[in-house]
Amino acid sequence: MGEAADGQVSARAAQGSRHTPPDTRQSAPDAEGLDNGVSGDGVPGDRVPSVAGKVAVVTGAGSGIGRAVAQALAAAGWDVVLAGRRAEALAETARLLGPRGSDGPAVIRVPTDVTRPAEVDALFAAVRDRFGRLDLLFNNAGTFGRSAPLDELSYDDWQAVVDVNLTGAFLCAQAAFRTMKAQDPQGGRIINNGSLSAHAPRPDSIAYTATKHAMTGLTKSLSLDGRPYRIACGQLDIGNAATAMTGRMATGIRQADGRTAAEPVMAAADVARTVVHMAALPLEANVQFATVMATNMPYIGRG
Numbered sequence: 273m274g275e276a277a278d279g280q281v282s283a284r285a286a287q288g289s290r291h292t293p294p295d296t297r298q299s300a301p302d303a304e305g306l307d308n309g310v311s312g313d314g315v316p317g318d319r320v321p322s323v324a325g326k327v328a329v330v331t332g333a334g335s336g337i338g339r340a341v342a343q344a345l346a347a348a349g350w351d352v353v354l355a356g357r358r359a360e361a362l363a364e365t366a367r368l369l370g371p372r373g374s375d376g377p378a379v380i381r382v383p384t385d386v387t388r389p390a391e392v393d394a395l396f397a398a399v400r401d402r403f404g405r406l407d408l409l410f411n412n413a414g415t416f417g418r419s420a421p422l423d424e425l426s427y428d429d430w431q432a433v434v435d436v437n438l439t440g441a442f443l444c445a446q447a448a449f450r451t452m453k454a455q456d457p458q459g460g461r462i463i464n465n466g467s468l469s470a471h472a473p474r475p476d477s478i479a480y481t482a483t484k485h486a487m488t489g490l491t492k493s494l495s496l497d498g499r500p501y502r503i504a505c506g507q508l509d510i511g512n513a514a515t516a517m518t519g520r521m522a523t524g525i526r527q528a529d530g531r532t533a534a535e536p537v538m539a540a541a542d543v544a545r546t547v548v549h550m551a552a553l554p555l556e557a558n559v560q561f562a563t564v565m566a567t568n569m570p571y572i573g574r575g
């Protein structure tokens with residue numbers, strides 16, 4: 273198969289190497305519905321749904337929010353598939369996840385460019401080959417793109433952002449949807465990484481703002497089309513988590529009134545906590561939209 277001893281999977285090699293996957297499937301809910309943590313009379317039981325043997329794909333796992341979410345999911349017991357373009361960044365995330373015991377969660381790396389349909393197909397084929405199923409996609413890979421006055425933005429600048437934030441997110445969601453629809457037990461969850469820019473723009477960010485608004489359309493369509501197949505989809509809209517993308521927030525970024533000002537930021541780990549909560553819910557429940565933002569950042573109150 274395509275998995276090297278250090279856990280990196282060559283997606284293309286894995287594509288051509290079918291084997292019987294380990295049976296990591298969850299048992300079907302019992303008559304009282306206890307497997308989803310809800311007792312027979314509809315009162316929340318004291319059983320939290322187990323994530324043992326559940327498989328998550330995190331795109332953009334080599335840095336920032338993706339890395340923090342991968343760490344939090346692995347710490348919670350998920351098997352985690354790390355995807356992103358830079359193999360060395362994925363290796364560093366895997367290293368931060370710590371040594372894996374033989375009975376601990378598995379972590380594999382599949383270098384993937386989400387803008388390339390064949391690479392996305394190969395990523396999800398590698399997941400099916402290695403684990404036999406997929407329970408969660410954290411659809412996180414994204415780019416801010418070049419910040420420029422609207423009339424100066426080139427076609428290539430525009431297209432580069434659309435390719436990653438919209439087309440890449442669609443391709444990953446579609447491949448996850450196909451996998452979740454076909455597997456037994458059927459279903460799974462997709463969490464799209466939106467943004468406060470899915471609600472309100474920053475100056476000179478038309479491509480980022482438009483694609484993050486479009487992410488809301490992806491989330492709603494996935495939620496509706498997923499209903500017959502037990503596929504839940506939710507969206508997390510983040511404001512000012514400290515990552516490479518938001519370096520300018522702390523040093524000074526242009527405001528709507530033309531000033532440049534530093535803005536409060538928060539830790540990416542605080543975003544990851546929210547993702548772990550959304551991911552751990554039984555499929556009968558869904559956080560449809562959530563906002564996690566630096567408490568005092570300019571957004572609420574028109575500034």
Ligand SMILES: NC(=O)c1ccc[n+]([C@@H]2O[C@H](COP(=O)([O-])OP(=O)(O)OC[C@H]3O[C@@H](n4cnc5c(N)ncnc54)[C@H](OP(=O)(O)O)[C@@H]3O)[C@@H](O)[C@H]2O)c1
Binds near residue numbers: 331335336361467511
């Ligand atoms: N930080 C915030 O406050 C904030 C706020 C709102 C929304 N977000 C969203 O959160 C997500 C992660 O951003 P971040 O803040 O963690 O910034 P980041 O550290 O720059 O992360 C972006 C990630 O996306 C990956 N990526 C970019 N292009 C890709 C491609 N073509 N194929 C595969 N992976 C690709 C990058 O990995 P490679 O370069 O290795 O491919 C990188 O790991 C983005 O969708 C962003 O819009 C962040």
